[in-house]
Amino acid sequence: MSERIVILGAGYAGMLAALRASRRARGRAEMVLVNADDHFVERIRLHQHAMGESLRRWSIASLLAGTGVRFEHARVQRIDPERRIVALEGGALPYDRLVLALGSRTEVERTPGVREHAFTLDANEVHTRGATALAKAISQLAVTAGGERPHVVVCGGGLCGVEVVTELVERFPTIRASLVTASGVGTGMSPKGARYVRAALARRGIDVLENIPVRSVHDRVLEMGNGSRVGFDVCVWTGGFVVPPLARDAGLSVNERGQVFVDACLRSVSHPRIYAAGDMAMQSDPPGAPLYMSCKAACPMGLRVGDNVAAAALGREERPFAFISSGLPISLGRADGVLDTRRNDGTLRNLPVTGRLGAWVKEAITGSVITLFQAERWFSGLGSARPVDSSRALPTRTPKQLSA
Ligand SMILES: Cc1cc2nc3c(=O)[nH]c(=O)nc-3n(C[C@H](O)[C@H](O)[C@H](O)COP(=O)(O)OP(=O)(O)OC[C@H]3O[C@@H](n4cnc5c(N)ncnc54)[C@H](O)[C@@H]3O)c2cc1C
Numbered sequence: 228m229s230e231r232i233v234i235l236g237a238g239y240a241g242m243l244a245a246l247r248a249s250r251r252a253r254g255r256a257e258m259v260l261v262n263a264d265d266h267f268v269e270r271i272r273l274h275q276h277a278m279g280e281s282l283r284r285w286s287i288a289s290l291l292a293g294t295g296v297r298f299e300h301a302r303v304q305r306i307d308p309e310r311r312i313v314a315l316e317g318g319a320l321p322y323d324r325l326v327l328a329l330g331s332r333t334e335v336e337r338t339p340g341v342r343e344h345a346f347t348l349d350a351n352e353v354h355t356r357g358a359t360a361l362a363k364a365i366s367q368l369a370v371t372a373g374g375e376r377p378h379v380v381v382c383g384g385g386l387c388g389v390e391v392v393t394e395l396v397e398r399f400p401t402i403r404a405s406l407v408t409a410s411g412v413g414t415g416m417s418p419k420g421a422r423y424v425r426a427a428l429a430r431r432g433i434d435v436l437e438n439i440p441v442r443s444v445h446d447r448v449l450e451m452g453n454g455s456r457v458g459f460d461v462c463v464w465t466g467g468f469v470v471p472p473l474a475r476d477a478g479l480s481v482n483e484r485g486q487v488f489v490d491a492c493l494r495s496v497s498h499p500r501i502y503a504a505g506d507m508a509m510q511s512d513p514p515g516a517p518l519y520m521s522c523k524a525a526c527p528m529g530l531r532v533g534d535n536v537a538a539a540a541l542g543r544e545e546r547p548f549a550f551i552s553s554g555l556p557i558s559l560g561r562a563d564g565v566l567d568t569r570r571n572d573g574t575l576r577n578l579p580v581t582g583r584l585g586a587w588v589k590e591a592i593t594g595s596v597i598t599l600f601q602a603e604r605w606f607s608g609l610g611s612a613r614p615v616d617s618s619r620a621l622p623t624r625t626p627k628q629l630s631a
């Protein structure tokens with residue numbers, strides 16, 4: 228009897244793992260893809276969505292149509308590696324091989340008050356104060372009778388913080404924006420790349436408070452580590468990602484963040500019938516450039532996991548995964564961006580691509596993910612999947628309406 232491969236999570240890694248595994252197995256293994264949402268969420272566009280942009284919606288069923296992969300629209304509750312069962316909301320799902328691709332979400336527990344008083348850039352099924360709720364809150368901000376501009380504070384000076392604050396001031400110039408970060412803006416970037424980001428923030432009139440951690444978040448006020456207070460109308464929290472605790476709870480070998488330690492072929496080092504990819508995976512001995520939680524790493528990992536899990540089910544040889552990163556582009560609104568280029572070993576070149584070209588590269592890379600999905604379908608002899616619609620129009624007010 229053919230093996231059953233169960234893939235948990237239909238984000239970048241899980242979607243590509245399912246499409247690739249079905250292409251490799253061609254009906255010789257049973258495949259099930261489980262996801263809490265029935266649509267694929269383009270997570271790397273959630274800062275655009277949070278600022279009111281309508282995104283195309285891709286139904287998971289339509290992306291899988293014709294591939295033979297069965298879609299289970301359900302939330303995963305527990306994994307039992309001893310009995311090889313996944314507990315879903317609606318019942319138990321047995322597996323022969325399992326792929327963990329449940330991604331990550333914003334960490335909201337470490338700093339008091341974040342969960343209650345801040346918004347995140349998470350998809351709403353993960354966090355009720357996520358990107359859609361943020362879009363509504365921003366659209367409802369109005370200039371007060373005294374002419375005071377509404378103030379949005381973005382906490383976190385990494386990629387997400389920089390992307391959302393620049394998107395915000397571009398779409399809503401009447402809003403005053405601040406970026407607050409425990410480290411420096413551009414930490415981890417090349418000197419030229421970091422300088423470019425700083426200059427871009429300054430040009431847009433964004434106040435930057437660096438090297439001061441947020442101690443706690445309250446109703447309309449941040450308490451800072453140096454004792455000062457920062458008032459706000461809306462607070463956006465982008466202070467890092469955590470992965471779901473399911474792997475840790477199941478007894479898999481994980482790191483302090485809960486990411487699954489995997490070997491070169493992306494199999495759990497403690498439970499080799501279980502694979503992990505994307506934000507959930509941490510290679511114990513990375514052979515290429517260092518892995519970081521990103522779409523850029525999740526996509527090639529998803530493809531390699533798809534290859535390997537199908538190979539294992541068919542009794543074929545599995546192949547190691549090596550990550551090569553040419554750089555991570557950052558958008559600075561829709562017409563500006565920066566790509567810090569890297570060598571194959573992951574080290575920075577101090578040769579960033581900036582400006583309109585940077586924005587173009589960012590958009591090209593962001594859009595290429597759907598092309599990857601389509602390519603897997605084409606190579607399987609299937610036609611293109613089509614988006615169902617753009618997401619429900621959000622009640623976004625234009626800058627003109629805001630100042631009215
Ligand atoms: C605003 C923003 C911008 C970003 N920009 C970039 C960028 O420019 N470049 C880049 O490389 N990275 C970027 N990232 C990071 C990138 O989005 C993640 O690293 C990437 O999405 C990880 O892919 P994944 O497949 O591991 O997980 P995800 O894309 O998070 O997918 C996980 C899937 O699992 C599902 N799931 C989770 N828990 C359960 C459960 N219990 N039951 C069932 N289903 C579940 C989720 O619904 C989701 O569909 C950005 C992130 C954000 C938030």
